[in-house]
Amino acid sequence: xxxxxxxxxxxxxxxxxxxxxxxxxxxxxxxxxxxxxxxxxxxxxxxxxxxxxxxxxxxxxxxxxxxxxxxxxxxxxxxxxxxxxxxxxxxxxxxxxxxxxxxxxxxxxxxxxxxxxxxxxxxxxxxxxxxxxxxxxxxxxxxxxxxxxxxxxxxxxxxxxxxxxxxxxxxxxxxxxxxxxxxxxxxxxxxxxxxxxxxxxxxxxxxxxxxxxxxxxxxxxxxxxxxxxxxxxxxxxxxxxxxxxxxxxxxxxxxxxxxxxxxxxxxxxxxxxxxxxxxxxxxxxxxxxxxxxxxxx
Numbered sequence: 001x002x003x004x005x006x007x008x009x010x011x012x013x014x015x016x017x018x019x020x021x022x023x024x025x026x027x028x029x030x031x032x033x034x035x036x037x038x039x040x041x042x043x044x045x046x047x048x049x050x051x052x053x054x055x056x057x058x059x060x061x062x063x064x065x066x067x068x069x070x071x072x073x074x075x076x077x078x079x080x081x082x083x084x085x086x087x088x089x090x091x092x093x094x095x096x097x098x099x100x101x102x103x104x105x106x107x108x109x110x111x112x113x114x115x116x117x118x119x120x121x122x123x124x125x126x127x128x129x130x131x132x133x134x135x136x137x138x139x140x141x142x143x144x145x146x147x148x149x150x151x152x153x154x155x156x157x158x159x160x161x162x163x164x165x166x167x168x169x170x171x172x173x174x175x176x177x178x179x180x181x182x183x184x185x186x187x188x189x190x191x192x193x194x195x196x197x198x199x200x201x202x203x204x205x206x207x208x209x210x211x212x213x214x215x216x217x218x219x220x221x222x223x224x225x226x227x228x229x230x231x232x233x234x235x236x237x238x239x240x241x242x243x244x245x246x247x248x249x250x251x252x253x254x255x256x257x258x259x260x261x262x263x264x265x266x267x268x269x270x271x272x273x274x275x276x277x278x279x280x281x282x283x284x285x286x287x288x289x290x291x292x293x294x295x296x297x
């Protein structure tokens with residue numbers, strides 16, 4: 001089994017290649033050092049003194065910081081290969097990312113909002129919501145897990161397997177509201193059914209990508225489904241859904257580091273699900289897997 005290798009691959013990074021990014025007196029991200037020349041033209045936005053890059057203190061509130069960052073992001077987007085494809089979603093930049101406040105009237109106003117497409121460039125923490133849909137075999141033969149195959153035109157990891165529902169977490173929705181939105185769009189799950197989903201904490205990772213550093217945080221949910229339920233994609237982001245026995249999913253997750261069956265971050269959510277539902281009980285590295293995911297053994 002190579003679950004630990006899969007988890008390690010989702011956490012490969014070398015922070016010596018990155019420069020701290022300061023905002024509001026806090027280190028909020030890390031920018032790849034070799035891309036810093038792209039920012040030096042913005043003397044009114046960035047200060048390069050000291051041991052990092054600082055967003056100008058003259059940008060005193062969330063609105064001003066957000067406008068400045070959007071200006072830079074638009075310019076970076078016009079350059080080939082600097083940002084991933086543009087997405088019209090805003091992600092929050094929190095002073096304390098360990099306590100995100102995802103509500104439309106949240107008490108913790110973010111330091112800024114930034115387009116999702118620029119999050120990796122600045123190495124900012126980002127969040128997502130993922131749903132594990134599963135069915136208990138009525139004959140007592142364990143559980144089966146619903147997986148989604150990403151559409152062939154997805155920008156990243158096309159045709160790879162994903163959790164039943166997986167989506168980024170924007171600034172203006174709570175995780176629960178976002179889960180309801182994504183579940184309807186991606187799997188045709190109506191509000192009365194998704195209300196039965198149970199939050200299961202967060203899985204986090206830190207990995208280098210071709211566009212910058214990705215400190216990812218995934219809010220995990222489990223939803224027990226009836227044997228008669230079949231998901232259907234409404235937004236075209238999923239090419240097919242598969243209902244597979246837990247042991248088969250376990251074998252794919254164990255080898256995904258080599259064969260890349262899954263989108264990597266989604267593989268972490270799968271391993272976490274298998275761990276919590278006892279599918280990995282008896283594995284010789286059970287305690288190490290739990291510790292690597294931040295779970296109790």
